[in-house]
Amino acid sequence: MAIRKTVSIVTSAYNEEQCIAELARRLSAVFDALPGYDFDVVAVDNGSVDRTYEEFEKVRAGDARWRIVRLARNFGTDGGLTAGLSVVRADAAILMAADLQDPPEMIGEMIARWEAGAANVYGVIARREGVGLLRRINSRLFYATIGKLSDQPIPANANDFRLLDRSAYRYLQEMGERNRFMRGQVAWLGFPSAGVNFERPGRYAGSSKAYSWRVTQFAMRAIFANTILPLMLMPFLGVILFTTSLLALVAFTIDWFVVGVPFPGFGTIVALTVLLFGILVCFLSVLGLYIGLIYEEVRGRPNFVIERASGLDEDAGH
Numbered sequence: 056m057a058i059r060k061t062v063s064i065v066t067s068a069y070n071e072e073q074c075i076a077e078l079a080r081r082l083s084a085v086f087d088a089l090p091g092y093d094f095d096v097v098a099v100d101n102g103s104v105d106r107t108y109e110e111f112e113k114v115r116a117g118d119a120r121w122r123i124v125r126l127a128r129n130f131g132t133d134g135g136l137t138a139g140l141s142v143v144r145a146d147a148a149i150l151m152a153a154d155l156q157d158p159p160e161m162i163g164e165m166i167a168r169w170e171a172g173a174a175n176v177y178g179v180i181a182r183r184e185g186v187g188l189l190r191r192i193n194s195r196l197f198y199a200t201i202g203k204l205s206d207q208p209i210p211a212n213a214n215d216f217r218l219l220d221r222s223a224y225r226y227l228q229e230m231g232e233r234n235r236f237m238r239g240q241v242a243w244l245g246f247p248s249a250g251v252n253f254e255r256p257g258r259y260a261g262s263s264k265a266y267s268w269r270v271t272q273f274a275m276r277a278i279f280a281n282t283i284l285p286l287m288l289m290p291f292l293g294v295i296l297f298t299t300s301l302l303a304l305v306a307f308t309i310d311w312f313v314v315g316v317p318f319p320g321f322g323t324i325v326a327l328t329v330l331l332f333g334i335l336v337c338f339l340s341v342l343g344l345y346i347g348l349i350y351e352e353v354r355g356r357p358n359f360v361i362e363r364a365s366g367l368d369e370d371a372g373h
Contacts, residue, residue: 067135068153073260122366
């Protein structure tokens with residue numbers, strides 16, 4: 056008799072009380088459509104202030120496959136998924152948001168790609184519904200920037216909705232850095248990967264938590280936590296500026312001998328001085344960001360704090 060493979064769904068929710076019942080219904084339908092696998096759900100309440108935790112418990116009361124983790128506060132999307140992933144022991148883990156913008160119906164296709172040999176099956180957003188032009192432009196800029204800067208390429212429009220084989224997620228569990236960017240971390244692992252295109256629907260209910268300032272902060276931290284290329288580019292830019300300044304000095308000196316007027320154009324000199332100081336401030340800002348990231352790593356605080364849990368067989372890790 057063949058041993059049935061186990062698959063854990065890890066989902067994180069922050070103030071998503073209106074989505075939980077529908078999420079449970081659609082996941083249950085997917086589980087019924089894939090009877091060859093044993094499923095369970097690790098649902099993380101990421102510090103919600105509404106009735107998200109109570110809704111999770113209500114689902115668990117009717118379906119023992121659900122395990123609930125409540126965090127002491129909101130630790131961000133990556134913190135919530137990290138908390139859920141820390142208790143997974145299945146053959147594969149599927150990470151997804153609880154707001155139903157990651158369609159549960161894609162799970163079957165992800166499992167098929169997994170069975171075909173991919174240890175990392177990631178969702179690729181082909182189209183976003185209900186998203187403004189500015190948000191789409193920002194997403195393109197983010198993926199273009201991080202794709203160019205990262206040591207390991209991150210596929211454009213890939214999101215955290217993904218399936219990870221045990222061989223991959225167990226290494227992700229061991230990564231202890233505090234500035235987490237799962238897409239970059241998984242890309243760094245380098246396991247065989249496959250993308251699954253899907254159209255991301257609008258929210259089922261509630262409002263988006265992806266505010267402009269929060270998204271900008273996330274993008275900055277993701278870029279700087281995922282690459283040291285900005286630091287490597289700074290010396291090259293310094294050499295270029297030094298060379299340009301040296302050539303300008305030679306040109307001014309020749310002009311002094313030929314024309315007899317030293318350094319014409321006071322405004323030009325002032326503009327160049329301001330430009331150089333601006334570049335210096337940018338350099339210092341980049342260094343400051345990296346020092347800030349180092350400071351957070353040195354403090355060594357946990358990525359999440361569990362307030363309570365239901366249905367866990369063992370203590371959760373941090």
